[in-house]
Amino acid sequence: MSSTLVFPSEAFPQFPRIEIERPEGWNALAAVGLPLALAKDVPAGVFRPNVLVTLTRLGADHTVDQARKAFTAKTKALPRYKEESSHVVDREDCEGFTVEGRFAGGRGEIIHQIVTVMVINRGYVFDVVEITGTCSALTGDNGKKEIREILSSVHVDISGS
DSSP: OOOOOOSSSSSSOOOOEEEOOOOTTEEEOGGGSSSEEEEEOOOTTSOOOEEEEEEEEEETTOOHHHHHHHHHHHHHTSTTOEEEEEEEEEETTEEEEEEEEEEEOTTSOEEEEEEEEEEEEOSSEEEEEEEEEEEEGGGHHHHHHHHHHHHHTOEEEOSOO
16 A cells, blocks of 8 residues: 655655845845855955855764865865864754855955854754855955854744744
């Protein structure tokens, strides 16, 4: 006798709801194919600060250590990447990390990047939420400050509402 599987269900939980504050002067990038994305309005020819959110569902054996190793492997591909700081993210519903670093951009400028990775145990699977904020060093400390504020506004809700 056959039965029906349903998404979402206990065995196949729905994806988390992700909210992020959009400061004045920043616009949604709905056409980039990501769960959430926004970028700052800037003059043509200037690096456009942005925040991109990805969501990946992985098997039940995924760990924060594996997420950190995957992140490190990605940064090795960036020209002259240097990690500047990192800290652990430990919330009630997830574990993860935040890393600040910089690398050489395509036009010779230094690009700052702040990345938060959250690994959420959903029972049979893990959801990995990665929020990447990027700005040019030419924006000074204000660019990084603005990116940090946006990243700190992220709220992930796994309750399904």
